Amino acid sequence: MKIADILKDSNYKLTQFSQDKINFIEENIIVKEVRGKKVPYFKCLVRNKDVKLTPEEVIRQLYVLVLTKDFGYPTDRMELEYAVSFGRDKKRADIVIFDKDQVTAPYIIVELKKPKLKEGKEQLKSYCNATGAPIGVWTNGDSISYYHRKDPNYFEDIPTIPRADQKLSDILEERWTIDDLIAKDKLVTERKSLKDLILEMEDEVLANAGVDVFEEVFKLIFTKLYDEMESGRNRNRYLEFRNYGYTESELKAKIQDLFDRAKSKWEGVFSEDSKIMLTPSHLSVCVASLQDVKLFNSNLDVIDEAFEYLINKSSKGEKGQYFTPRYVIDMCVKMLNPKEHETMIDTAAGSCGFPVHTIFHVWEQILEDEGLDKSHLFTSEVKPSRCIDYVKEKVFAIDFDEKAVRVGRTLNLIAGDGQTNVLHLNTLDYERWDEKIEDEDWRDIYYEGWKRLKKLRANKNSNREFKFDIVMANPPFAGDIKESRILAKYELAKKPNGGYQSKVGRDILFIERNLDFLKPGGRMAIILPQGRLNNSSDKYIREFIAEHCRILAVIGLHGNVFKPHTGTKTSVLLVQKWDDELCPKVDDYPIFFATMKEPSKDNSGNKIYVRKKDYPNAVQDNSDDNLEEYLLDSHGHLIVKHDLYNHDGLTQDGIAEAFIEFAKKEGLSFVGK
Incomplete structure (x- = not known):
């Protein structure tokens, strides 16, 4: 009988346990007939008697093996189902290890009954407080947490528990380098x-x-x-x-x-x-x-998810900032293929996902050109001067939300080694930029970036048109622009029979504004509500786009991509501005259409990850038994399950690769090297 069969309908998993421990339990399962049914039993390592293997008991016996084999605790210092008194009530702690010197005093308590961390931690705290145990462990076989009880109100995370030959202070005083952090992240x-x-x-x-x-x-x-x-x-x-x-x-x-x-x-x-x-x-x-978390990884995804949560939490019911998932950004970057000599801007930058991933894309080209490898600390290591110059001179971002700008600046400052062109401006209201620039506090922070942005204006006296090679943006969909002063600046705000509309969707104005940022032959990726591309009432928008650009591609994203924030169906539109040399105007041409089939998130907005069984032939660099269920990338990170592109050669080709083939066939100016 397999342990996986016993755990099948429970919330317990095996990812925390090595294969040799799982094998040991499986090899020693005793199947007994009880009322005509085959029931698995196991000779308990502590109680020395046969016990029925429920899902919880499986995890307990595996964790006893961890405590004896990995941490060196003898079973005679342990008790299972230890009675903890709460007034007249008694509850039973799953595993207790007693103090070496005070043999009746609980030292470590392990809680397995509650498979969810929040409930399990509360139960664990109550046991530690009632017994005075200084250390607690919670695990459901998948996640695990270690705590030091400092006083009844504070339970501090610790990186692990002491071995039998160590004291708690040995764990707390152990000095860590970055390599320790990588190994124990x-x-x-x-x-x-x-x-x-x-x-x-x-x-x-x-x-x-x-x-x-x-x-x-x-x-x-x-x-x-x-x-x-x-x-x-x-x-x-x-x-x-x-x-x-x-x-x-x-x-x-x-x-x-x-x-x-x-x-x-x-x-x-x-x-x-x-x-x-x-x-x-x-x-x-x-x-x-x-302290035990490695924030720097190969794509800054770790930090992005946290900032998205914090910014939405702090906006107190205002229109939320829905950051674009990194895998959607990566698809756009692969398809538009930015180069080292090209300028790029995100006009609704949020936490700067598009600029940061454009930087990564170009850096990889530079590292390859210089014969260097992309390492585990790709985002934090010292880069060749070409990499820093690229960030300093070519990459720009604008957003009107100050919190998002500060987050975006942080990520860009890291990438640019102290240089950044992330500016706090209202993209749509460019008439008012000059007022910002007069503000001394604003100038203290943003003036260096503004000086670089000014150089890219098409007309040195106007903030309307620029000469960027690439624009990428996910503009806010929510809310209409109603100020007539702003609307009067936009073609897409005009009524068919003259005059201006009283209100226009923010994303509609962003389409026109983004095209103002592009030089002839420049290219854009923009995320839009799907209706803009198929509603009959929005036909005038599509005609405006077609008049100014070649439509390269339309990618329908899955409805779960922006969950839990919104279930709005979205599409990515890729265009290239007409230009006599780079993109000569023609009346008829093929357009690349694709639809994302893999949802990438479940209906609650939780990411779905690639399992090894999805790609049985994938070459897996990380052979960690503890994570054997999931396919990991070369940095030990889980891979989101989508069909947008091939993740580092581990998954199958997707929409981006199909578009690149299409672009080569069409002879588009920006594909290939």
């Missing part, structure tokens, strides 16, 4: 997301801390990114965003100092005098939660 080993950890911190401390959650978590992520980058560039340096057994006030002083250095390196995100506002005890819990 909690997102991989504990199967958590950064958003999960922020939610946990909110439950634990942030909700009652009396602070702006967005600002304080942003400060911590900003500080940790700086710490990781410094260690990525000096592999022997010890990470500083860690509690090596400091007092809470010592830790706060150290983290504030690190934050100050980060602000000095990456200017224009936080004010010079900004301070971490969390109390020392709250900060200690948050640092413990974040």
Whole structure:
């Protein structure tokens, strides 16, 4: 009998356990006949008697193996189903390890009954508080969490539990380099997301801390990114965003100092005098939660998901910022194929997904040209000067939401080694830009980027038209523009019989505005509500586009792509502006149409990941038994299941590859090298 059959209809999984432990249990299953049915039993490693193998018991016996084999705890220091008293009531803790010296005092308590972290953690806390146990573990066989009980209110994350020959202080004082962080990254080993950890911190401390959650978590992520980058560039340096057994006030002083250095390196995100506002005890819990997470990875997806959550949470019912999923961005970038000599702008940048992934795309070309490999720390390592020059001179972004601009600036400052052209401006209301530029506070932050943007104006006295090679954007769909002053500047705001409409959808004006940014022969990718491309009432928009550009492609995205924020069906439109040389105008030409079939997210908006069984022949660099169910990329990250493009040669070709073939056949100016 297989363990997978026993767990089939439960919430328990096996991803935390190595194959040798699973094999040991399976080889020792005893099948007994009970009332005419075959029932699996196993000789308990602690109680030394046959016990029925329920899903929970399977996980318990596997975790007993982990405790004995990996951590060296003898079974005579353990008790299963340990009775914990709550007044007259008694509850049973799944596994208890007793203190080596005080043999009746619980030292580590393991909770398996509750397969969901929030419920399991509450149960675990109650057991630790009732018994005084300083260490708690929760696992459902898939995710796992380790906690140090500092006092009844605070349970701090710890990276692991001590081995039988160690003390808790040995774990807390162990110095970590960036290579240790790569090897022990909690997102991989504990199967958590950064958003999960922020939610946990909110439950634990942030909700009652009396602070702006967005600002304080942003400060911590900003500080940790700086710490990781410094260690990525000096592999022997010890990470500083860690509690090596400091007092809470010592830790706060150290983290504030690190934050100050980060602000000095990456200017224009936080004010010079900004301070971490969390109390020392709250900060200690948050640092413990974040310190074992590697934020830098091959595509910054980890941070993006967290910022999207924080920005939406802090907008208090205003129109949310729906960040474009990274896999949709990557498809657009692959299809438009930006080059090192070309300029690019995102006019509704959000957290700057399009600019950052354009940077990555061009960097890979530069690294290949210089004979260098893309490494595990691709996003944080020192780059050749050509890479930095590209970010500094060629990549731009604009957004009117200040929080999104600060997030986008952070990611671009990292990519550009302190250089960025992310500007806080209202793209549609370009008449008012000059007022912004007169504002001294605005100039302090954005003027260097503005000077570079000015050079790309088609007319040096006007902010209307620019000469960009590429525009990529996912403009906000929600809300209409009603100001007649703004509408009077747009062809698409005119009525067919003269005059201007009283209101026009924001995304409609973005189509025209984006084309103003493009030079002749320039190309654009824009995400639009699907109705714009097939509603009869929007025919005038399609005619306007066709008059100004060659329509290259229309990609219908799955309805789940922007969930949980919105279920609006969207399409990606790719065009190239007519130009006598790069894109000569013709009356009739083929257009590439495709529809995304794989949803990439479930109906609740949770990402669906590629399993190994989906691609049994894929070459898998990461042979970690603990994650054997899922296909991982070369950086140990889960791969979202979509059909937009081939992920690093591990999945099958998708829409982007089909478009590239189409573009080559059509002789489009930007394909190939």
